[in-house]
Amino acid sequence: xxxxxxxxxxxxxxxxxxxxxxxxxxxxxxxxxxxxxxxxxxxxxxxxxxxxxxxxxxxxxxxxxxxxxxxxxxxxxxxxxxxxxxxxxxxxxxxxxxxxxxxxxxxxxxxxxx
Amino acid sequence: xxxxxxxxxxxxxxxxxxxxxxxxxxxxxxxxxxxxxxxxxxxxxxxxxxxxxxxxxxxxxxxxxxxxxxxxxxxxxxxxxxxxxxxxxxxxxxxxxxxxxxxxxxxxxxxxxxxxxxxxxxxxxxxxxxxxxxxxxxxxxxxxxxxxxxxxxxxxxxxxxxxxxxxxxxxxxxxxxxxxxxxxxxxxxxxxxxxxxxxxxxxxxxxxxxxxxxxxxxxxxxxxxxxxxxxxxxxxxxxxxxxxxxxxxxxxxxxxxxxxxxxxxxxxxxxxx
Numbered sequence: 001x002x003x004x005x006x007x008x009x010x011x012x013x014x015x016x017x018x019x020x021x022x023x024x025x026x027x028x029x030x031x032x033x034x035x036x037x038x039x040x041x042x043x044x045x046x047x048x049x050x051x052x053x054x055x056x057x058x059x060x061x062x063x064x065x066x067x068x069x070x071x072x073x074x075x076x077x078x079x080x081x082x083x084x085x086x087x088x089x090x091x092x093x094x095x096x097x098x099x100x101x102x103x104x105x106x107x108x109x110x111x112x113x114x
Numbered sequence: 115x116x117x118x119x120x121x122x123x124x125x126x127x128x129x130x131x132x133x134x135x136x137x138x139x140x141x142x143x144x145x146x147x148x149x150x151x152x153x154x155x156x157x158x159x160x161x162x163x164x165x166x167x168x169x170x171x172x173x174x175x176x177x178x179x180x181x182x183x184x185x186x187x188x189x190x191x192x193x194x195x196x197x198x199x200x201x202x203x204x205x206x207x208x209x210x211x212x213x214x215x216x217x218x219x220x221x222x223x224x225x226x227x228x229x230x231x232x233x234x235x236x237x238x239x240x241x242x243x244x245x246x247x248x249x250x251x252x253x254x255x256x257x258x259x260x261x262x263x264x265x266x267x268x269x270x271x272x273x274x275x276x277x278x279x280x281x282x283x284x285x286x287x288x289x290x291x292x293x294x295x296x297x298x299x300x301x302x303x304x305x306x307x308x309x310x311x312x313x314x315x316x317x318x319x320x321x322x323x324x325x326x327x328x329x330x331x332x333x334x335x336x337x338x339x340x341x342x343x344x345x346x347x348x349x350x351x352x353x354x355x356x357x358x359x360x361x362x363x364x365x366x367x368x369x370x371x372x373x374x375x376x377x378x379x380x381x382x383x384x385x386x387x
Contacts, residue, residue, distance in 0.1 A: 064169075066237070071323075073345065075309075077237060080244070082173065084181075085178035085310070092317065102122075
């Protein structure tokens with residue numbers, strides 16, 4: 001009986017994951033952000049509302065940085081001299097600040113959604 | 115540099131410290147040797163160092179989705195293993211603990227803490243490595259040690275406040291905390307899958323950022339303790355509920371479906387008496 005219940009739970013869990021996961025991503029507009037001397041370039045940019053955006057972050061510094069935003073619910077470590085991809089949105093209009101968690105005093109920026 | 119190092123290392127340490135505190139309290143109830151703690155900490159630390167060293171390569175896996183997939187895997191393992199550990203503790207008789215089940219609980223605790231340490235440890239190592247050859251390294255290291263000590267102290271405080279309570283209250287508190295941890299882990303894993311576009315992002319179901327900001331100390335503590343998010347998406351909320359349900363279900367399942375072997379043995383014992 002116990003095994004049957006466990007099997008059922010696992011089956012529904014798998015089913016839920018299979019439904020929710022969509023591995024084929026639609027082509028999203030790409031925004032390139034560069035990190036240099038613990039600063040974001042551009043540190044401020046606009047994106048359209050209700051659109052999925054692909055952020056291509058290039059870390060030109062030799063040290064790692066962590067892209068973080070509480071408003072966007074995003075967090076990712078980017079190793080020195082490497083690049084990373086983060087998808088954001090669709091977002092409602094507003095201002096979404098982001099920062100580099102390893103160097104928060106200098107690495108700051110915001111995304112304007114309109 | 116110093117305050118940032120304190121906050122960052124504290125944030126990273128807090129989650130694992132709280133989890134260790136609860137698992138230690140549970141293990142006291144089942145009379146476990148607690149040898150799992152040094153094993154999980156040392157092995158987790160070593161693997162975290164290896165992964166941090168290879169993070170550049172890992173990040174490029176699956177079209178720059180490797181980091182998120184690896185972390186989501188660790189979080190899902192933590193959630194499922196918490197459910198298994200809770201099911202085991204629900205079947206263990208504290209007055210007469212079965213060695214096999216106690217050993218199985220220890221293995222679960224190793225897996226949970228190992229995954230938690232690997233997840234948070236790699237970020238700490240990467241952060242510290244960035245300052246290694248700079249003049250600020252000593253300051254960052256001091257701040258990091260301070261943040262680590264505060265995080266560890268909160269974990270110890272949680273452990274003692276849990277073991278201070280009587281058996282039933284302690285069991286209930288541990289169950290609630292573990293269920294919330296599991297929900298938090300599964301919820302965070304969906305967030306990572308949205309970040310790499312493996313899950314579709316949808317608008318948040320509520321916004322409580324004006325009530326409790328995620329950046330505030332209270333918000334951070336709530337995040338570590340119950341996985342507080344000011345703007346959760348429906349998938350995140352569903353994953354959270356699923357994690358909580360799995361753990362609470364695992365706790366109550368032995369009550370409704372007791373061990374068949376035990377049931378068969380009981381009448382024989384009765385005849386002997």
